Amino acid sequence: MAKKNIPYDQKYYDPEIECMPRPELEAMQLERLQEMVQYAYDNTVYYKRSFDEAGVKPSDIKTLEDLQKFPFIDKKTERETQHVGSFFGEMCSVPEEDVIFMATSSGSTGVPTVSPFTQEDFDLWQDTEARLFWQAGMRPTDRYVHGLNFALYVGGPDVIGAQRLGALAIWVGAVPSDRLIFVLQQYQPTIIWTSPSYAWTLGEKIKEKGLDPRTDFSIHT
Template identity: 35%
Template sequence: MANSKYWDEKIETMPVQELRKHQLGKLREQVKHCNDNSAFYRKKFKAAGLKPADIKTLDDIQKIPFTVKNDLRDNYPLGMLTVKPVDVVEIHASSGTTGNPIIGAYTTNDMTVWEELMARSIYTTGGRKEDVIHIAYGYGLFTGGLGFHYGAHKIGSMTIPVSGGMTQRQIKLMKDLGATVLCCTPSFAVYLAETMLKVGVDPKKDLKLRIGLFGAEPWSNKIRERIEADLGIEAFDVYGLTELCGPGVSIECSEHNGLHIWEDHFLVETIDPET
């Protein structure tokens, strides 16, 4: 499984042709599952003239009708499930500030996949079992805190599930427990650095932080440079979305030249909204 460089070397170094074969199998399986187990998708596929057997190549993803946020809101809370409600073991959700919240319903298998993807993501940035991972993303319905929590546990790292707020207490815990990995939003990382300066803590001398995993909001290269300079760490970008699994969709590696999408689980289609 894990080695010095990869969490799952077989998957992460899979040849492209093998990966495409894997993706096609998963795509066909998913379309059939949705058609067989969801009245919503049966109706949507029928309106588009799509049958599961029509998915013969990856290019056939173009035949699949879009699922948009209003579909998720209009079928709130669990109208789009493709499993029985009794098989759901965890719920996450958006804030719902613009209407009904977007619900994410997770089965036991979903949770297994999520923790695996998060372990892979943390490992890609250099996080290891020996690390002390300080998680300052919010816990609860928001996916951020628990996503990193599950990944850190999968790796076997000491985990500090502090969540948000309590800035001075967080600084004390990072110092006392020897945190080496910081997981939070970029804006909170900036605020942590500012607060450390005010309370007389020098993160480069008084803390053991070495890497940070930041996401859940947009941030610029200037913010990255500021965080790295102020905290003395290497910063990594994390991307996810509530409609899938939150964090765990893609991650930066040490090359810092864009995000790596975990293509064994996510097939990306780039759409021109004008055409």
């Protein structure tokens, strides 16, 4: 649900969370950590096995610092456990029918790692994206062009975060530069998301067309 009722001059997207006093924040973090670790132990093959092998149990977490007692995972662990025993592997804590979205890493350093999302996961993720966009200066009055590839890796769908805070989201994706320049001229977006190197290249192509990136477009971010 888009939060279009947030005052546009409000500094924080969610002041209750973002401005929470440190003691309250850490108390909430501890409570959620305890719930998460217990859930992981009860519902995943990998975490139950690794906790048992390390001689720790969820009830051992009494403070945030107690997390140091638990096994550490990395991408190697993810690769070795995915697709083992089930489609999503030994780290997934829900049945496949509860998964509504699947992302992967880019695979640039090896086999792509899989990240399944339930609806709750996806909604929480997009709230986080909306908060990041808000902090960067995006408001519901903005027009946002998503000029990045839509792919399995998680960078793709984050355009939904812009929609979540109420901005006009223009789903463009990876298109030829001439087409993207046309979109920028036609719809005059105020914000674009793309890679820094491509933004530079796009600016050079705009100048080749006799246009000025600073004055002929509305983009300010």
